Amino acid sequence: MKTKGNRTERELFHLFWDNGWAIVRSAGSGSTPLPAPDLLAGKENRTLAIECKSIKKGKRYLNKEDFDQLVTFASLFGAEAWLGIRFNNLEWHFVKPEDLELTKSNNYILSLNLIKNKGITFDKLIK
Amino acid sequence: MKTKGNRTERELFHLFWDNGWAIVRSAGSGSTPLPAPDLLAGKENRTLAIECKSIKKGKRYLNKEDFDQLVTFASLFGAEAWLGIRFNNLEWHFVKPEDLELTKSNNYILSLNLIKNKGITFDKLIK
Numbered sequence: 001m002k003t004k005g006n007r008t009e010r011e012l013f014h015l016f017w018d019n020g021w022a023i024v025r026s027a028g029s030g031s032t033p034l035p036a037p038d039l040l041a042g043k044e045n046r047t048l049a050i051e052c053k054s055i056k057k058g059k060r061y062l063n064k065e066d067f068d069q070l071v072t073f074a075s076l077f078g079a080e081a082w083l084g085i086r087f088n089n090l091e092w093h094f095v096k097p098e099d100l101e102l103t104k105s106n107n108y109i110l111s112l113n114l115i116k117n118k119g120i121t122f123d124k125l126i127k
Numbered sequence: 128m129k130t131k132g133n134r135t136e137r138e139l140f141h142l143f144w145d146n147g148w149a150i151v152r153s154a155g156s157g158s159t160p161l162p163a164p165d166l167l168a169g170k171e172n173r174t175l176a177i178e179c180k181s182i183k184k185g186k187r188y189l190n191k192e193d194f195d196q197l198v199t200f201a202s203l204f205g206a207e208a209w210l211g212i213r214f215n216n217l218e219w220h221f222v223k224p225e226d227l228e229l230t231k232s233n234n235y236i237l238s239l240n241l242i243k244n245k246g247i248t249f250d251k252l253i254k
Contacts, residue, residue: 017161022204024163027154034144036151040167042204047174077149077169 008054008086009038015092016041019126035069040079047079048125050094053110054086061107062100071097085119087112093119135181135213136165142219143168146253162196167206174206175252177221180237181213188234189227198224212246214239220246 009025016023016039023041037049051070053060067083074081083095090112099118100108136152143150143166150168164176178197180187194210201208210222217239226245227235 020203022162022200024151024167025154027152035149040151042174042206044205047169047205073149076147078171078174079149079169 009052011086012050012052012084012092013039015122016126019122021126035073037070037073037079037081039084040077043126047077048082049074049077049079050082050084052084052086055110055112056088059109059111061103062110064102064106064108067097067100067108082125083110085110085115087115090115092122094122094125095119136179138213139177139179139211139219140166142249143253146249148253162200164197164200164206164208166211167204170253174204175209176201176204176206177209177211179211179213182237182239183215186236186238188230189237191229191233191235194224194227194235209252210237212237212242214242217242219249221249221252222246 013023013025021041021043023039025039026036028036038052039050041048041050049070051067053062071081073079081097083097083100085093085095087093093115095114095118101114103109140150140152148168148170150166152166153163155163165179166177168175168177176197178194180189198208200206208224210224210227212220212222214220220242222241222245226241228241230236
């Protein structure tokens with residue numbers, strides 16, 4: 001059972017509902033290695049598969065293979081893949097997989113810099 | 128947290144993966160009254176919101192208001208609403224909301240009869 005980032009995940013969950021989208025939180029795939037996004041939101045012809053990360057300060061790293069599962073899932077489902085980042089007291093920002101930077105040790109770097117350069121806000125995401 | 132029908136729900140979850148669909152099990156909406164299907168499956172341009180019920184024998188009743196939440200969710204998400212029924216040792220059958228029969232006390236009746244008259248198999252559902 002996934003527990004990490006549960007509080008911020010719920011916050012985003014309600015943000016979608018409050019803006020007229022339907023959304024589910026994934027229960028994960030249990031003991032199986034099948035991919036599952038944290039959130040799956042839909043409205044009319046758009047479906048968003050979202051992985052949520054919160055950062056208190058500085059940087060955070062995300063294993064490339066873990067995140068690639070989201071991209072695989074989204075591609076199969078027919079959804080857009082997004083990384084949702086909640087940096088400290090900033091509002092939610094969203095980054096596309098192709099905008100992430102990879103370290104030499106095969107991790108993605110999540111930072112304030114990434115949000116500022118590549119991120120879009122919730123309002124832009126749902127437009 | 129939803130627990131009812133977890134075993135059969137997982138069975139259907141894997142059936143979708145095994146047939147090339149992506150699927151999530153919903154974690155429910157926690158303490159909030161927001162609607163959530165048991166399963167949300169997607170492939171290419173189709174999204175299916177599925178409520179799962181298992182019946183050991185005879186009939187089972189389903190509260191209309193509870194099920195109507197699935198229809199509301201599906202409509203908002205842009206998904207098809209389906210009721211998945213696993214009757215005893217039969218394979219999975221799927222029924223559309225409009226094919227359900229209502230009792231005077233505002234419940235839907237799930238039965239072998241319903242499956243035989245209105246249900247379609249998994250193979251037909253995913254075609």
